[in-house]
Amino acid sequence: MKSGWKERPSPSQASAEPKSVGRGLALIARGNTLVAAVAEVEVDRSRGIVAVKRMTVGHDCGLIINPDGLNIRCSVTSGHDIGLDLGLDTAKYRCPGD
Numbered sequence: 001m002k003s004g005w006k007e008r009p010s011p012s013q014a015s016a017e018p019k020s021v022g023r024g025l026a027l028i029a030r031g032n033t034l035v036a037a038v039a040e041v042e043v044d045r046s047r048g049i050v051a052v053k054r055m056t057v058g059h060d061c062g063l064i065i066n067p068d069g070l071n072i073r074c075s076v077t078s079g080h081d082i083g084l085d086l087g088l089d090t091a092k093y094r095c096p097g098d
Contacts, residue, residue, distance in 0.1 A: 003056040005038060018046045021053070034060040037080070050088055055080075 008023075019042055026037045040054040059076045 003038075005056065019044050032062050034058075052084060052088070055084070 021040065021042050023038060023040050026035075026039075028035050035057065037055060037057045039052055042051045042053050043049070044051075057076075057080050059080075061072055061076065064072055
């Protein structure tokens with residue numbers, strides 16, 4: 001795979017360690033746009049902190065009429081960054097153990 005993700009059993013083995021690592025997959029189809037993302041996250045249960053360790057995103061923008069008029073890579077990346085920030089901001093308000 002181009003992204004370098006390796007297969008692993010799912011779900012991962014339960015652990016009593018203070019930190020857990022897991023993967024999540026998201027897929028959305030909105031209009032003619034398709035977006036898929038895989039993220040590896042680490043959760044520090046004792047402190048309630050979520051950290052994204054790795055993320056790969058596939059984004060089908062459709063037909064790009066004027067690539068010079070709009071920096072597509074920057075637009076797509078900033079959209080993913082905003083979504084990630086919103087998700088992590090929500091996660092930090094959860095109590096440990098929830």
